[in-house]
Amino acid sequence: MSEHDVDTRPMIETHDVKKIYADGKVAALDGVDLSVSAGEFVAITGPSGCGKSTLLSLLAALDGPTSGTIRVGSYELQQLKNADRFRRQEVGLVFQLHNLLPRLSALGNVEIAMMGSDRPRAERARRAQSLLRDVGLTDLSDRRPTQLSGGERQRVAVARALANDPSVLYADEPTGSLDSKSVSTVLGLFERLRTDHGVTIVLVTHDVAVAASADRTVHMLDGRIVEP
């Protein structure tokens, strides 16, 4: 492809991805083919242990597949030389347990994702403030995670995930520990990300109602994508 050609391929594409654990005895993923368009919001559902989170960790280059190919944007993940840089520049991650560092303020938790990026220190702080404003936490930027509600913590985690302008956002059960009001807030944030910033979102959830807010739902069972 020349530099003037427009890449019309899907944003995320996997082919026959397998992930085998325990010396070949457990197949967490057993030949997954998935395609997600740029700017699409896809929910992955399925019972516990079906391989949803494993698939997400492979898409984020947190782990490597046993076989198969994964492409995210222009990155062929199996050929990735610097997975850290890929995650820092292209991927935003939101976890069920938010995983905020308890001794840092909300602002620090957002800013820490930008350490190692090319942004100067002052700009990092400005951007972290701006992101916290976007998720409605301007007044709580100096609070520590223990001083925030579950929904507020998850909003900080979303702000952190967006710190480096990722092209894709992966969220693993982001609403699993939230009350209904916080669920709506977080889903509203995702929707805004997609519409305002064109971020591609892949969300893993058990919750049918949460999955319904996505453009498309992919169902998994026993390490495979199946028809719902």
Add this chain to the structure above:
Amino acid sequence: MTHFSLVIGNIWAKKARSTGIALAVALAVMTVVTLTVVSNGLENAAAAVLTIGKADFTVAQKGVSDILYSSLDNGQVAQIQSTPGVKSAVGVLLETERINAANPLFIEIGIQPSDLESFGVTILDGTAYGPDAPNEVMLGWRAAQDLGLHVGDQFKANGTSNTVVGIYSTGISYGDLGAMFPLPALQAYNRVPGSVTLVFVKVVPGLSVAKVQATFEAAHPELTTIRTASQFGRADRNLVFLKAAVTGSTVLAILIGAVIVGNTMLLSLFERTREFGLLRAIGWARSRVVALVVSESLILALIGSAIGVGLSVAVAAGLESLPQLNGVLHSSFTAEAFWRGLVVGLGMAILGSLYPAIRAANLTPVKALSNE
């Protein structure tokens, strides 16, 4: 937020762990700095003997365990005097005696009155003793001051009462804290007739001291020459052994300290597995994680080193005040001692934190994040 503020925040957040590491470093640094300043003090005290005569170099018997055990006879002194390039050679007997509790190693110098001038002695009060005068002594002005004695007073030493006939100055503190006796008298007191400890040599002006020294050593393999404190080990094996012991202790302190630091850092790594997993997940490079862990350790090492140096000052002062060591031990806090302490502290930190840091950096994010 900067790397530094993050490091400080992490240290502050784990006060017990941080205190443990800093204390381990402080104890190791204290041990090494104290050993160094004590050995430096002993070396300086021993080497001060050489400075009294203001010589270009000093000749001693080779390979003795203590320089005061060096023994040269009159014939050797004459040979030294006749060596080409030697302007003067003054044979001096050096002994130490316990005068009182404050002076357990009072220096006594046996020297002929005819050699006093070339030895750099100035009479401040009274006169010099006669060459064979019995029971006459000159006191260094500092010694006279400390002992409260004046010309005409009696000074008890070597089991006899001696009349103080003069007060002298050598311009060297160590020499001015002792007493001078006629050489034959001090030889007789110590039952070493015809023997001197050291020969203080002055080279003919204009000649190279190093060349004369080298020529002399080649002609007299049984003797050794000393020009600087660093050459002192040639004639005093005890100091060489002491220095080797200090170096060995330094290495041991680094190794033992590194194990303590490493153990504590590893425990900390287990506590912070999720944190490191998260940092890796959000794109922190391995090198950045290593830098974070090592930086925390280095900051604690610097704090520990400062505490260790403070403790070493207190311990050295405590050792000096012990009755057994009073007047014997004079700690010498040199830049080398502080550098050595810093090397120990930083060495412990780097050695101790590197393995935990690399383990932290190599954590698989997925596994680390699922750690309970």
